Amino acid sequence: MATDDEGMNMSDSKGTNVLVLLGSLRAASINRQLVELAIENAPDGVHLRLFDRLGELPFYNEDIDNEDVAEPVVALRRAATEADATLVITPEYNGSIPGVLKNAIDWLSRPWGNGALKDKPLAVVGAALGQYGGVWAHDETRKSFGVAGPRVVEDLKLSVPTKSLDGKHPRENAEVAANLRDIVGKLVAEVG
Template identity: 55%
Template sequence: MSDTRVLVLVGSLRAGSVNRQVAETAAAVAPEGVELTIFEGLGNLPFYNEDVDVPGATIAGVDELRAAAAEADALLLVTPEYNGTVPAVLKNAIDWLSRPYGAGAVKDKPVAVISASPSPNAAKWAHDDTRKALGVAGGNVLAAELSIGGTIQKFGDQHPRENAEVAQQVGAVVAALVDASKALVSA
């Protein structure tokens, strides 16, 4: 059994996306005793609609997302940048996790954001917007953050976990999440 469970949400649905690979890197560098799970169902979530999000409702995909987030000790969101902001699939997941208002599955949980992009901007706008949305949703957004730019030149045909500097930086974000979740437990 793991000491700390981290749920990872990836804002790109493309199987070969660099953001997916960064999430895989986080799983590869997670310390012993840390279970890092990449949630696979973001593409199946309906768009948030308060008319269907009522007590007792069963909503395919949403129930699984909320349960996974509720069971996690911390959340890591890995995002690309689509048209200068957060991909809709990731923002939609945050919206579902923020409800019910004031008691959603992200409330008071340690959360961190990593962004990656081929551009030198490193998806910083999406990164900042994701952090903002998580904070409004009630998450405890950590100062630990990472934006990776120039991914095509930086990685080429390699997986990000093969880049020692990036693997170390991703590992530092995961370690900060673990420390924050352990601090909550001991508080």
């Protein structure tokens, strides 16, 4: 029987909440499949929760970022408040961050200096068609979130060229599955 010294700690007993943000709105998104894989393979006590409403956010505008801010923004910020860490899973669009994800970063960056993800660990992964698997988008997502408030864990990296998946769900790729599970475990280990 497990004792306190054999692995139970405060984090295990209440679980760790990981907010998942997905940079593709496409129904058949390969990055959505990576989200599914991350959830399927989550370590015990780790709850990955996809915030699946990025497409409902209005474009960021300081004029509407007030006490009457749109409900999807309230929901996003609440999900961020409830999270201990964030996993971002995104493709690359035109060498950079898909607009829907950048818009979410901008909403999460406010109130400036006191956003809901302030100082919480965040990792960025994803898949894209190009031979480098979207590494530009992933680097730029790290850069932007690094300005926005979270604590970006720079060495947690996974950029999957979609061709390497052979048209199959990424759960059928043992290397991708193992790497993603490892990243989630290391991200959770960063929770203070």
